[in-house]
Amino acid sequence: xxxxxxxxxxxxxxxxxxxxxxxxxxxxxxxxxxxxxxxxxxxxxxxxxxxxxxxxxxxxxxxxxxxxxxxxxxxxxxxxxxxxxxxxxxxxxxxxxxxxxxxxxxxxxxxxxxxxxxxxxxxxxxxxxxxxxxxxxxxxxxxxxxxxxxxxxxxxxxxxxxxxxxxxxxxxxxxxxxxxxxxxxxxxxxxxxxxxxxxxxxxxxxxxxxxxxxxxxxxxxxxxxxxxxxxxxxxxxxxxxxxxxxxxxxxxxxxxxxxxxxxxxxxxxxxxxxxxxxxxxxxxxxxxxxxxxxxxxxxxxxxxxxxxxxxxxxxxxxxxxxxxxxxxxxxxxxxxxxxxxxxxxxxxxxxxxxxxxxxxxxxxxxxxxxxxxxxxxxxxxxxxxxxxxxxxxxxxxxxxxxxxxxxxxxxxxxxxxxxxxxxxxxxxxxxxxxxxxxxxxxxxxxxxxxxxxxxxxxxxxxxxxxxxxxxxxxxxxxxxxxxxxxxxxxx
Numbered sequence: 106x107x108x109x110x111x112x113x114x115x116x117x118x119x120x121x122x123x124x125x126x127x128x129x130x131x132x133x134x135x136x137x138x139x140x141x142x143x144x145x146x147x148x149x150x151x152x153x154x155x156x157x158x159x160x161x162x163x164x165x166x167x168x169x170x171x172x173x174x175x176x177x178x179x180x181x182x183x184x185x186x187x188x189x190x191x192x193x194x195x196x197x198x199x200x201x202x203x204x205x206x207x208x209x210x211x212x213x214x215x216x217x218x219x220x221x222x223x224x225x226x227x228x229x230x231x232x233x234x235x236x237x238x239x240x241x242x243x244x245x246x247x248x249x250x251x252x253x254x255x256x257x258x259x260x261x262x263x264x265x266x267x268x269x270x271x272x273x274x275x276x277x278x279x280x281x282x283x284x285x286x287x288x289x290x291x292x293x294x295x296x297x298x299x300x301x302x303x304x305x306x307x308x309x310x311x312x313x314x315x316x317x318x319x320x321x322x323x324x325x326x327x328x329x330x331x332x333x334x335x336x337x338x339x340x341x342x343x344x345x346x347x348x349x350x351x352x353x354x355x356x357x358x359x360x361x362x363x364x365x366x367x368x369x370x371x372x373x374x375x376x377x378x379x380x381x382x383x384x385x386x387x388x389x390x391x392x393x394x395x396x397x398x399x400x401x402x403x404x405x406x407x408x409x410x411x412x413x414x415x416x417x418x419x420x421x422x423x424x425x426x427x428x429x430x431x432x433x434x435x436x437x438x439x440x441x442x443x444x445x446x447x448x449x450x451x452x453x454x455x456x457x458x459x460x461x462x463x464x465x466x467x468x469x470x471x472x473x474x475x476x477x478x479x480x481x482x483x484x485x486x487x488x489x490x491x492x493x494x495x496x497x498x499x500x501x502x503x504x505x506x507x508x509x510x511x512x513x514x515x516x517x518x519x520x521x522x523x524x525x526x527x528x529x530x531x532x533x534x535x536x537x538x539x540x541x542x543x544x545x546x547x548x549x550x551x552x553x554x555x556x557x558x559x560x561x562x563x564x565x566x567x568x569x570x571x572x573x574x575x576x577x578x579x580x581x582x583x584x585x586x587x588x589x590x591x592x593x594x595x596x
Contacts, residue, residue: 171496175487176503177240180249181420185400188248193237200233217283232257242483242503243490247416252483259480259506266513274521281461284469293462303363314370318465322375328478330383332485334425337552338440339384342447343376345544349448352537356525357455390422425489428552437553439492441545446511448541450477453514460522480507 173179180189204226213219235257241249242256269277281288330339347367350360362371397420400412427440454477457463458470480503487501519526 167496168498171490171494172499172501175243175490175497176501178243178245178249180245196233196237200230204229228261231261235260240502242501243486244483246418246420255479256483256503256506258476259503259510262476263506263510263513266510266517270513270517270520277461277521281463281469285467288463288467291462291464293459299358299361303365306365311365311370314366319370319375322371323379325478326376326379327383327386330380331387332482333427334384334387335427335552336380336384337548337555338427338444339380341444341545341548343372343380344548345444345448345541346451347372348540348544349452349537352533353452355530355533356528357459360455387422390419391424393422395421426493426556427489428549428556429493432553436492437549439488440549441542443488444545444548445541446508449515450481450511453511453518456518456522457514460518460525 207222207226211218211222232254235253236250239253239256239260241252244252269280272280326339326343329342333339333342350362350367354360397415398412400409403409403412428436454470454474457473458465458467463470483501484504484507487504491497491500491504
């Protein structure tokens, strides 16, 4: 028999639902909503005040449940209870025994190895605590523990940034040399020329630009499209990033590109095809019917293996509507803020590896990109719910930590790149900020106009009458209905 569980011993709910899909919430309380109610004086309800008090109480419960859904979503339809029951005592015993074994049998002659072992032990126990105590966020696949560990890694990364923020530049470089001694032999070649001989447009030169980084660029934009799922916002980020590269080209020489490289290879091919492929994947997943069978009910071995592999796919998929024809100014500003924050995150990547002199293919650079890519997924989801759902009164924990990471990285770059930023042309920065805001407003405003136009088309389309031919239907598609449904909870 399938169960609904919070995976931490929370009582099962009386109803199930997906906040992103249909707006229903599980009927359980957490946090402030689970605390015992404070006794109050009874009032005469003959004047209707009792009904208003009940409405306010119901509203508070909805707000509390909405935050729980987005911050620590429960698991639906549990088939294998073993993987979702708490095993805290067993975990504690295994962890302590493992640490005791390695603490007594390892060779302690090398100081560097001792430091590495101590740091790894700290990380190990911190991630164990993350599995036990941290929220999993809005996702539950393949298992909530995966997202709790990812959240624990993000907290560790944030604490590391805070530590580095209070060190001077030589100390930080020494730490990186201790992690990888090969970095001592690498230095940024500031004399190397970029974007030269732009009139030489040959097939061999174009093919030389389609390297592994171009494929990474393409896949990165496909991933961004899957996260954001809005063509207007994606193209705003794409165009604005090219403007960002032009603005900061006097600080980062590798931002200098030929016109055909920036316009054709980057914007049209890598960005455009990546956005198209990502949105196509979203469209396919949105039209898919999600009916999950218990692995216990599958008789064949092949079917069980297939069901186990499908555990790594989304549990459900719904249309995303960042903008609405009735959107308020605050929601309009929140989308613009998302676009600008995305630019800052991208800039942090290039400034970090330039200021601390790391090659683009270094494991620290690649590992940070993978980590940011994974951690931004629940953060964007929480930000979306906070922006679009009036029942969500505070931003999710993952989104809060991601914002702190973004700002900390920017501060670390500015503090340790004083010599670099001294050459900053103030007029370029002012123009960049102005253009960023103007383009964001323009793209978002056009997206709102497009939404209004599509809504008018849907509302003006005649509905299908009973007895009409089933071969021709004038009603909008399921995806269109999901896109333009009005739930009454719009910011």
